[in-house]
Amino acid sequence: MTPAKLAEVVLAAARAVFTARGLDSSMLPISTAVERPRNPEHGDYASTLALQLAKKSGVPPRELAAELADQLGRTPGIKSVEIAGPGFLNIRLDAAAAGQLARVVVEAGEAYGHSERFAGQRVNLEFVSANPTGPVHIGGVRWAAVGDALSRLLRAAGAGVTTEYYFNDAGSQIDRFARSLRAAALGEPAPEDGYRGAYIGEIANMVLKDHADAANAPEPESLEIFRVAGVNIMFDEIKSSLADFGVHFDVYFNEKQLHDEGELDLALERLRAEGHIFEADGAVWLRTTDFGDDKDRVLRKSDGDWTYFAGDCAYYLDKRERGFDRVVIMLGADHHGYVGRMRAMSACFGDDPDTNLEILIGQLVNLVENGEALRMSKRAGTTLTLEDLVDRIGVDAARYALARFSTDSPIDIDVDLWTRSTRDNPVYYVQYVAARTASVGRNAAEVGLTRGTADGFHPELLDHEKELELLKSLGDYPAVVTAAAELREPHRVARYLEDLAGAYHRFYDNCRILPRGDEEITDTHRARLWLNDATRTVIANGLGLLGVTAPERM
Structure with a gap:
């Protein structure tokens, strides 16, 4: 019996008690939950439903609990x-009810653990979104791993998720990138x-292969060539690295x-129509400031140029116009100050920031080798990159x-830790x-041990x-x-998997x-093979949510 099934049984028992007492069943919750007691000696699962219903029903909690216990005690x-x-x-469950879970897991396969918690909700999940002016740095790599895992988790919980990368191909940073490429091409x-960094020279040379006269063209024309071609090359490299x-x-x-499309x-x-614009x-x-921001924000400067925040507004509106119920944006630690203005912007559009917008902030990542923090990337010439991390410990780790x-x-x-083949x-x-x-599955097949049919499972x-x-x-x-x-916390899956591995x-x-040897194959062997295979299923499912492989051999 799964915890979810047991929770349904507890709720059904409450419904029976209410009916017997002539109480209004509308006081019952739509669903309930059971939990693992902190002390295993207290039982397999615990329920607080009697405490939750006592005040509503007017029945003392222990009296209500006694009647629930009587109903549950009759349940197979x-x-x-x-x-x-x-x-x-x-x-406490009997062994047969507890053991049935092994069959449930194996038969559910990849679907085990999925739910309809967010069914019908359309989520736009934006993460990484690094400027195409250099390789993805190690902070962006954190969002690549966490963001991708979160997209898998939300889908497993029934949400319709679209993952999105905001490609910054306009603005002063791109202009500086183009000037840097042109300078490298000219020596x-x-x-x-x-x-700076070796990658600037590499990209400049790649631009020159297709545009031999780019460096010697008049400066405005030259910069435009390096801007367009350089950004395309850099972004292709970013996409390849992420893939x-x-x-x-x-x-x-x-x-x-x-x-270009006038969305700003x-x-x-x-x-302006919402009444929040002034000059x-x-x-x-x-x-x-009408919605809690620490100051009002400029959208268009006096010289007619748009601000970066104006682009944020247009991009948010574009997402909402595409039909997303919830816009989730993952940002680095240096963007903490964006939260207030973005929530206020959402409210200015008439949205509820608690419902339609969610901003997640991630903290810094350091790579440590031989006891010392690494700071510089040989190729990027600045912070460490995705490639620096993967080259040292591999994709899965x-x-x-x-x-x-x-x-x-x-x-x-x-x-040193993440490359060890130790516990x-x-x-x-x-x-x-x-x-x-x-391996157990392969060895079982060699000695003729199979799970058998579900009907033969004991x-x-x-x-x-x-x-x-x-x-x-x-x-x-x-x-x-x-x-x-x-909770937007993929780390819960990782920590769970470690506990499961220990069990x-x-x-x-x-x-x-x-x-062993010529020992006869028994129903106990078969039942344990079901449990072994159920574990394999859950380990593979959980690692899959983190984007990590579940190897068959090591």
Whole structure:
């Protein structure tokens, strides 16, 4: 019996108690939940439903709990129900009901853990969005790993998700990039405010291959060639690097499109119609202070140029006009000041920032090698890049390491730790279980052991302490996935997988799965193979949500 199924049983018991007492069933919640007690001696699951309903129903909580316990005690699969404290229900399942979970997991396969929590909700998830003026730096790599994992989690929870990369191909940074490329092509030092690093010379040479006269053309023409060609080359490289990292976006949105298609003017007129535009000092302003911003924001400067914030407004409106219910934007630590103005901007459009807009801020990442933090990239000449990280620890370890910690916390990625083939390397520890469960499956086939049909499965045989512990851990997975999606915290999946790996190792060490020598194959062997394969399913599903492989061999 899964936790979700047990929760339905508890709610059905409450419905029966209310009917028997003549109480209004509309007081009952649409759904309820059961939880694992902190102390395993208190039972397999606990429910607080009696406490929640006592005040509404006018029935003392322990009295209500007693009636719920009586109803639940008649349910097949429930071994016992005890009342604790003011009205907690501690529920124990019999071995057959607990063991059935192994079959449920195996038969569900990749769908196990999925839910309809966000069904019908359309989410636009924007992350990375690094300027095409250099390789993706290590902070952007964190968002690549976390953002991609979050998109998978939201989809697993039923949301319709579109991942998007905002391609900044307009503005002063692109102008500096073009000047830097032209200087490199001419053999001159980079401009004082320009970009440096070996990659600038590489891209300049690539531009010259297709535009041999670019460096010697008149400066305005030359800069335009380097701007267009250089940005295209750099962005192709960024997309290729992200693809190698397992990250693919549904939409690449060009900032230049906002300007070319008049979307900034449209946004301005919409905001004007909402009554939040005013003019002062020859500039056009948005009165964001009406919605909690620390100051009003300029949209169009006195010289007629648009501000970067005007582009933010137009881009947000474009997303909403495309039908997205929720716009989620993932930004680096240096963008913390954007939160207030963006929420105010959403409100200026008539939206509810708590419903339609969500901004996630991620903290810094350091790469540590031989006990020292690495600072410089040989190719980029500045901060470390995606390639610097992957070259040292590989894609799987990089994605797992970046997704394993709350984005609220800065992280140090220790190269020595994440390249070890030992239990203290978290990704190795989890992937080893994936490989071991696959190995057990191969070895079982060699000795003629198969799970058999579902009708021939005897879940009641899975009654060893370590088998029950593993079953409970497998049962927790759907709730972990839902919570990780709701809270935007993929690290919950990683930490869960490590706990699951520990439970499997203890099961493997204490419960023989394969027969020894000429030992006859029994129903216990078959039942344990179901449990082994259920673990393989959940490990693979969980790693898949993080974009990490579940190897069959290591």
